[in-house]
Amino acid sequence: MPVVRAATPVVKASVVGIQPVAVATPVVRAAAVAVSSPVIVAEAPEPLDAPNPPMPSLNAPFVGGQFHAQDDMGQYAFGHHGGSNTRVETRDYLGRVTGSFSYINPDNDVHVRKYAAAPGMGFKVAGSDIPVDTPEVASVKAAHAKVIAAARSATSS
Template identity: 35%
Template sequence: MVLGALVSASTAQLLYPLPYAVPAPLAVAVPFIGAFSSQFHAQDELGQFTFATAGDNQARTEVKTLDGVVRGAYSYVDPTSKLISVNYVADANGYRVVGANNLPEAPAVPSVAGPEPVQDTPEVSQA
């Protein structure tokens, strides 16, 4: 019986390799782009609030005080990978940017000579 088991086990082995090759597993390095997001909000019965949110290469925060003034900031990453940040105030004087790193600069004003003053005609001078 033992001899029969050995004979059957020996015949079960492959006598030649398989005619096809198994490809190696494909290893591709893929950067992990994780999604990050967070937010919070708080408000009282007097209308004051604060909130913030962040995610997808952008962030925003805002606070409203009892006097009705809203102060806030937002930032984002532009297509050139530069971080753009803006701080603002909204009050009785309207919405105003109080600090930003993306404001355009005005071109230099060239200094030119002004026009000659108008000369009085002799009739006007005598009058």
Template identity: 40%
Template sequence: MNALTVVSLAVVAVCSGAQLPWYPGLYGAHPGLHSWYRSGLPLMPQPTMKAMAPGPMAYNMAPFASMAPIYSQYGAQNEFGQYAFGYNAGFNARAETRDAFGNVRGSYNYLDADGKVQTQHYVADALGFRVSGTNLPEAPAPAVPEYTPEVAAARAAHQAAHSEASAAAAATPATQ
């Protein structure tokens, strides 16, 4: 088995060296220093240059942010069930802690498809799981109900009956 491994490695080394005969290797000299390169014999087809009218050059490159992300992470845990962990990878980050009573608090953020940083905060404790975030939808304000004519007439009749019953109760003397 060892002989097969040695032979395989030797074949790979020989084959990989033959792929680029003009390349002297990682630690070798520059290919321009070789005698066959200086002799003018082309090893590869040389491109031909055409004369162009002078003019401004334009580059079609998209702009990019040159901010280097910060990569860090941490983690800790003890015998009481408490823990804390987190990481920071540029626009993606997370942090979470748990205390001895089982309360968990944390947050995370990420870069969404529109290029905005979205942040979520969450808590899990005796009151349940609660979350707040920058991309959560908000409920619309409740609209004031408008009553149909039938409902408006029934409400007016009920209010009149209630007022009449209240007046009758106030006129009757209390007995003990």
């Protein structure tokens, strides 16, 4: 029986003219960045930036409707209109909510409220007939704002 052997490759070392190569080195500049937390804080929306609701009506025959949409990121939009009350609301992927509603009170006056909220920012509402703060309430709000400002400055430094 014949013996079969694998061929052995023959490698010859050869040097072909070596030239120095200039390589551009990227310049990297470091910047000091203070990161207090990995949480994204989005600016809270203002209530007056909320969409206007459709106006309610008792005199016209009922013509209305509703809608609802949402996605996997937590965003949504919904609303309804027609009759004595209406509402629209939206939420974005950062958790900020804006909305508005309108209604007709027993005296047949139309009232509109707009609202906004964001995580860590609270809830704000706007309306034309919301009472103005009394002096006592205004002083408590001012004291509360000072406490909040002091707490924020203590945590940021």
